[in-house]
Amino acid sequence: MQLTEDEIVNFYNIYKSLLVYVNKKKSIILKIVPEGFLFENAQKVRDYLIKNMSIIDQYVTENPDHLSKEELKIVSSFKYGIYGNFFIVKHDKEYTYIFDPENKKSYGIDPLDGELEDLVLDGYSGPVLVNMFLLPFKKKIIFDGILLYKNIYFGKNYERELKAKYEEAILKYGLITSFDYSKSREVSEEELLRFYLKNDTNRDMFFDNVMEILEKNPSLGYILYSDESKRHSRKIKSSLKKNGARGYFAVLFDSVVASASNKNDLEGRISEVLQNNKRDWIYIFKI
Numbered sequence: 001m002q003l004t005e006d007e008i009v010n011f012y013n014i015y016k017s018l019l020v021y022v023n024k025k026k027s028i029i030l031k032i033v034p035e036g037f038l039f040e041n042a043q044k045v046r047d048y049l050i051k052n053m054s055i056i057d058q059y060v061t062e063n064p065d066h067l068s069k070e071e072l073k074i075v076s077s078f079k080y081g082i083y084g085n086f087f088i089v090k091h092d093k094e095y096t097y098i099f100d101p102e103n104k105k106s107y108g109i110d111p112l113d114g115e116l117e118d119l120v121l122d123g124y125s126g127p128v129l130v131n132m133f134l135l136p137f138k139k140k141i142i143f144d145g146i147l148l149y150k151n152i153y154f155g156k157n158y159e160r161e162l163k164a165k166y167e168e169a170i171l172k173y174g175l176i177t178s179f180d181y182s183k184s185r186e187v188s189e190e191e192l193l194r195f196y197l198k199n200d201t202n203r204d205m206f207f208d209n210v211m212e213i214l215e216k217n218p219s220l221g222y223i224l225y226s227d228e229s230k231r232h233s234r235k236i237k238s239s240l241k242k243n244g245a246r247g248y249f250a251v252l253f254d255s256v257v258a259s260a261s262n263k264n265d266l267e268g269r270i271s272e273v274l275q276n277n278k279r280d281w282i283y284i285f286k287i
Contacts, residue, residue: 002094003140009069011137014036017065017146018075019045034146043146053079074137080179082134085150087127089166095177099166106169107156108177109134109141127154127162136179159199167208171195172256174227189213193220195220214236222280227254229283250282258283 016038023029023045033105035038049055056079060072060129069073086098086107095108131148135142193213196206197275203210208240213248214221221236240249240256248266250258257273260266270282 003112003138003142007021007138008112009266011074011142012068012145012158014071014074015078015135016042017067018056018059018078019049019058021062022049025055025058038119038145043148046133046144046191047148050081050083059103075134077179080136084134085129085163087126087129089163089164095175096168097175099162099169099191101165104165104169105173106166106175107134107141108175109143110137111144112142126159129154139180141177141179157201164202166204168195168207189217190220190223193223197224201207225253225278225281226283229281233283233285237285237287247285248284248286252278 002270017040019042020032023032026048027039028045029205035042041126056075060076063072074268080101082098082100086100089097089099089106091097091111096111099105100107100110125149129150129152131150132143133146134143146208172187174181193210196202196210196213210224214224228249232254233249234248236251236254245259247259247261248263249256250266252274258266258269260269263286266284270279274282
C-alpha cells in the first residue's frame with residue numbers, strides 16, 4: 001500500500017530537516033536553494049550523510065527542529081538504510097519491485113506516489129538500473145527521492161537471468177517489504193530444485209546448484225529425470241499428434257515407453273515394462 005500524501009510530506013519534512021542540519025554542520029554546499037521536496041544539490045549532502053551516519057545521533061540528541069519522539073525514532077532508523085545500485089524489475093499498484101545484486105535480495109518498496117514509475121520506466125517494460133538510498137519509514141521501505149538513473153540497455157538474455165535471480169531471492173528470503181524481516185525462510189531442497197529446473201534460463205544459470213543438491217540428496221534425482229522426460233515430451237507429442245495418434249503416452253527421457261487408450265491401462269503397461277523405482281521418472285501426456 002502506497003503512502004498517503006500526508007505521510008509523503010511528513011517524510012520529506014523530516015528528511016530535509018536532517019539534510020539541512022548536516023549541511024550546516026559541514027558546509028557542504030554554500031546555499032540551500034529549494035527544489036521540489038528537497039533542494040538543489042541535496043545529493044551531495046545525502047552522500048556525505050551515507051558515509052557519516054553517526055551525525056544522525058548528533059541530530060537526534062540536539063533535535064534542532066523540535067521533532068516529536070516518534071519523528072526522532074524515524075530519523076534514528078535512517079542509520080539502517082541501504083545505499084547502492086538496484087534493478088527496478090516491475091511496478092504494480094502496491095509496490096515497486098527491485099533487486100539488490102549486492103546482497104541478492106528482492107524488495108517491494110513504496111514508490112512515493114508513483115514517482116519511480118514516472119521518472120524511470122516511462123513505458124519501458126525491461127529492467128532499469130538505478131542508484132538510490134532505501135530507508136525504513138512507518139514499517140515500509142521507501143527511497144529518499146534522490147534517484148540516479150543509469151542509461152544502460154539490457155538484452156533479453158540478461159533480462160531473463162535477472163528475473164531468475166530476482167525470483168530466487170524471493171524463494172529464499174521472501175519479498176522484503178519492511179526492514180523488520182526474517183533473514184531467511186524455510187525452503188526445502190525440493191522447492192529449490194524445482195525452481196532451478198523451471199525453464200531453460202534457470203537450468204543454465206543454476207546448473208551447479210542442481211548438481212550440488214543432487215550430490216547431497218540423490219533421492220531427489222527423480223525431479224531432474226522427470227523434468228528431462230517432460231522437456232522431450234513436447235517434441236514427441238507434436239510428432240505423434242501430427243501423425244494422428246490418440247490416447248495416453250508415457251515418456252522416459254526421449255522415448256515413449258508405454259501407451260494406451262485410457263490412463264488405467266497405461267499405468268498397467270508402465271508397471272510391465274519399467275522398474276518401480278523409475279515410475280517417478282516418467283512424464284505422461286494425453287492427445
